[in-house]
Amino acid sequence: xxxxxxxxxxxxxxxxxxxxxxxxxxxxxxxxxxxxxxxxxxxxxxxxxxxxxxxxxxxxxxxxxxxxxxxxxxxxxxxxxxxxxxxxxxxx
Amino acid sequence: xxxxxxxxxxxxxxxxxxxxxxxxxxxxxxxxxxxxxxxxxxxxxxxxxxxxxxxxxxxxxxxxxxxxxxxxxxxxxxxxxxxxxxxxxxxxxxxxxxxxxxxxxxxxxxxxxxxxxxxxxxxxxxxxxxxxxxxxxxxxxxxxxxxxxxxxxxxxxxxxxxxxxxxxxxxxxxxxxxxxxxxxxxxxxxxxxxxxxxxxxxxxxxxxxxxxxxxxxxxxxxxxxxxxxxxxxxxxxxxxxxxxxxxxxxxxxxxxxxxxxxxxxxxxxxxxxxxxxxxxxxxxxxxxxxxxxxxxxxxxxxxxxxxxxxxxxxxxxxxxxxxxxxxxxxxxxxxxxxxxxxxxxxxxxxxxxxxxxxxxxxxxxxxxxxxxxxxxxxxxxxxxxxxxxxxxxxxxxxxxxxxxxxxxxxxxxxxxxxxxxxxxxxxxxxxxxxxxxxxxxxxxxxxxxxxxxxxxxxxxxxxxxxxxxxxxxxxxxxxxxxxxxxxxxxxxxxxxxxxxxxxxxxxxxxxxxxxxxxxxxxxxxxxxxxxxxxxxxxxxxxxxxxxxxxxxxxxxxxxxxxxxxxxxxxxxxxxxxxxxxxxxxxxxxxxxxxxxxxxxxxxxxxxxxxxxxxxxxxxxxxxxxxxxx
Numbered sequence: 001x002x003x004x005x006x007x008x009x010x011x012x013x014x015x016x017x018x019x020x021x022x023x024x025x026x027x028x029x030x031x032x033x034x035x036x037x038x039x040x041x042x043x044x045x046x047x048x049x050x051x052x053x054x055x056x057x058x059x060x061x062x063x064x065x066x067x068x069x070x071x072x073x074x075x076x077x078x079x080x081x082x083x084x085x086x087x088x089x090x091x092x
Numbered sequence: 093x094x095x096x097x098x099x100x101x102x103x104x105x106x107x108x109x110x111x112x113x114x115x116x117x118x119x120x121x122x123x124x125x126x127x128x129x130x131x132x133x134x135x136x137x138x139x140x141x142x143x144x145x146x147x148x149x150x151x152x153x154x155x156x157x158x159x160x161x162x163x164x165x166x167x168x169x170x171x172x173x174x175x176x177x178x179x180x181x182x183x184x185x186x187x188x189x190x191x192x193x194x195x196x197x198x199x200x201x202x203x204x205x206x207x208x209x210x211x212x213x214x215x216x217x218x219x220x221x222x223x224x225x226x227x228x229x230x231x232x233x234x235x236x237x238x239x240x241x242x243x244x245x246x247x248x249x250x251x252x253x254x255x256x257x258x259x260x261x262x263x264x265x266x267x268x269x270x271x272x273x274x275x276x277x278x279x280x281x282x283x284x285x286x287x288x289x290x291x292x293x294x295x296x297x298x299x300x301x302x303x304x305x306x307x308x309x310x311x312x313x314x315x316x317x318x319x320x321x322x323x324x325x326x327x328x329x330x331x332x333x334x335x336x337x338x339x340x341x342x343x344x345x346x347x348x349x350x351x352x353x354x355x356x357x358x359x360x361x362x363x364x365x366x367x368x369x370x371x372x373x374x375x376x377x378x379x380x381x382x383x384x385x386x387x388x389x390x391x392x393x394x395x396x397x398x399x400x401x402x403x404x405x406x407x408x409x410x411x412x413x414x415x416x417x418x419x420x421x422x423x424x425x426x427x428x429x430x431x432x433x434x435x436x437x438x439x440x441x442x443x444x445x446x447x448x449x450x451x452x453x454x455x456x457x458x459x460x461x462x463x464x465x466x467x468x469x470x471x472x473x474x475x476x477x478x479x480x481x482x483x484x485x486x487x488x489x490x491x492x493x494x495x496x497x498x499x500x501x502x503x504x505x506x507x508x509x510x511x512x513x514x515x516x517x518x519x520x521x522x523x524x525x526x527x528x529x530x531x532x533x534x535x536x537x538x539x540x541x542x543x544x545x546x547x548x549x550x551x552x553x554x555x556x557x558x559x560x561x562x563x564x565x566x567x568x569x570x571x572x573x574x575x576x577x578x579x580x581x582x583x584x585x586x587x588x589x590x591x592x593x594x595x596x597x598x599x600x601x602x603x604x605x606x607x608x609x610x611x612x613x614x615x616x617x618x619x620x621x622x623x624x625x626x627x628x629x630x631x632x633x634x635x636x637x638x639x640x641x642x643x644x645x646x647x648x649x650x651x652x653x654x655x656x657x658x659x660x661x662x663x664x665x666x667x668x669x670x671x672x673x674x675x676x677x678x679x680x681x682x683x684x685x686x687x688x689x690x691x692x693x694x695x696x697x698x699x700x701x702x703x704x705x706x707x708x709x710x711x712x713x714x715x716x717x718x719x720x721x
Contacts, residue, residue: 041297054327068213077540
């Protein structure tokens with residue numbers, strides 16, 4: 001698959017792939033309009049940097065730091081938020 | 093207020109009513125996103141001059157209050173539900189939207205808006221400013237949490253922000269009371285207004301955020317450092333192992349304290365009631381009036397009032413957990429359990445408030461957009477152990493369970509029994525939800541979004557107002573519903589007259605009623621006296637305590653024993669346990685039935701719920717009695 005976003009040579013993932021302390025930039029929200037709007041009002045806007053924080057035992061739901069606030073999302077929601085991961089530190 | 097005050101007061105007349113005059117409707121709307129400290133500010137502005145009611149037609153709570161200006165004028169303020177944007181989805185947001193746009197005839201369009209935003213997260217919170225300012229209503233933009241902003245090294249240029257927004261701006265700390273005088277100045281019309289600016293009409297969220305970012309930039313906003321303490325505390329409270337231990341310790345600690353700390357206070361109230369009852373007995377001649385007062389009011393209503401310290405302590409804990417920000421973390425930890433039974437995270441907050449009382453909890457389900465999820469939450473909410481069960485549980489546990497330590501001094505047998513009853517109610521709720529969600533109320537899952545507020549010290553004012561409010565509710569119930577039931581009970585206990593004298597309690601109308609249902613409750617190990625209590629507790633659960641207090645008081649066999657001893661004398665251990673289980677499950681509360689009928693729009697659901705909970709209570713009590721006997 002050759003998509004525009006694939007050309008940037010950075011790994012594509014969803015929020016679920018972020019472990020605590022990992023960060024990435026939100027690319028898109030694959031959810032119906034209403035749910036996406038709610039997420040956006042809470043700060044999940046494309047282009048925003050998101051850092052994964054602590055979670056409930058078992059890793060679900062997880063708290064994400066975004067745009068100055070901390071918002072908890074369940075895994076089932078987080079997997080619809082596509083992010084571009086920060087390049088791994090060792091490759092810098 | 094006279095015209096001689098000059099021009100400065102001219103605009104103020106628009107906001108404030110005449111001195112001491114009754115003001116119709118709420119004129120200034122307080123609005124802001126959740127977690128912006130809106131309620132703290134509302135408490136600051138109105139103090140004790142506030143009341144809670146529902147909007148006509150819908151059951152969204154409406155907090156209204158009056159701010160008293162320095163010159164004695166009154167400004168009515170309405171506290172609207174928190175919202176992130178002006179596109180209404182849930183009932184709560186619809187109400188806020190309707191009030192602001194003047195579509196609710198009962199409040200009228202507000203003359204002014206107080207928009208509360210969190211100054212530590214300005215860029216995101218400013219997103220709400222665009223649609224609010226676009227309404228064209230005079231607005232004061234209040235940047236709250238000034239102390240946090242300063243301590244964490246953030247700052248901004250208020251003048252620049254004000255001219256960017258075309259609205260006056262005040263930087264305040266509602267918790268500390270800092271800068272509140274500016275809000276009062278605005279309400280008095282003494283704050284200079286900047287030149288209005290043309291705001292872009294922004295319909296989509298990214299554009300709003302872009303605008304907010306630009307405005308923040310112009311105002312030279314420097315975001316504060318991340319909340320250090322919140323991160324540190326989350327490292328403990330959300331730690332996979334320690335976090336769960338803390339969660340359990342908090343729960344156990346609450347129950348242990350309800351017994352160990354509240355007991356002396358309860359004895360104190362008990363002593364006062366005893367003292368006043370002796371005093372009444374000594375000044376009144378032996379008459380029917382004296383008998384009604386002593387048996388009905390003092391022995392009956394008094395038995396319930398002694399539990400006020402316990403109920404208040406419970407609310408103090410709920411208040412501390414909520415105001416400190418820990419409750420959101422507890423909701424996070426408990427979410428997986430909720431998900432397993434098919435409920436969404438949004439059900440968690442109504443269910444938590446059901447620990448106080450099912451009625452506001454059922455109203456709080458209005459925030460759940462999914463109708464089936466909302467119905468399931470309404471149906472299970474009365475299983476959560478509400479504070480009306482607390483007097484019943486405390487009485488029976490204190491009468492039948494010795495105060496032995498179980499885990500050293502950390503957990504006593506009585507606290508453990510109480511905890512077990514809370515768990516029992518929770519399990520019943522969870523299993524019922526599971527059954528409902530996999531059968532008649534099946535639905536797709538809505539997303540779980542929960543903002544984690546920063547940890548904060550709860551303020552004495554906010555906790556004090558909560559406790560005062562709860563005391564009023566508790567005592568009002570004791571003085572109305574319970575008192576009325578006690579008077580009826582007393583009359584029924586004194587009829588039919590035999591040769592002009594009241595019969596013994598067992599041969600009275602009340603006794604006959606109890607004996608009539610005795611065959612039905614005998615399999616549960618309960619007798620006719622408890623039976624009378626079960627009937628009266630249909631009005632409200634804690635009425636059984638008043639009823640037993642009254643009946644044992646009238647019965648010559650037990651009137652010297654005191655309620656606890658009399659109960660211990662009258663019931664077997666198995667019977668006591670059966671009674672506890674019965675109260676854990678049964679839906680004995682007229683207010684809850686009424687609110688479910690109103691919320692679901694008919695009798696179908698409340699009847700189903702009452703029957704289901706009743707059957708479960710009976711079967712549960714039967715099993716408990718036969719297992720223990």
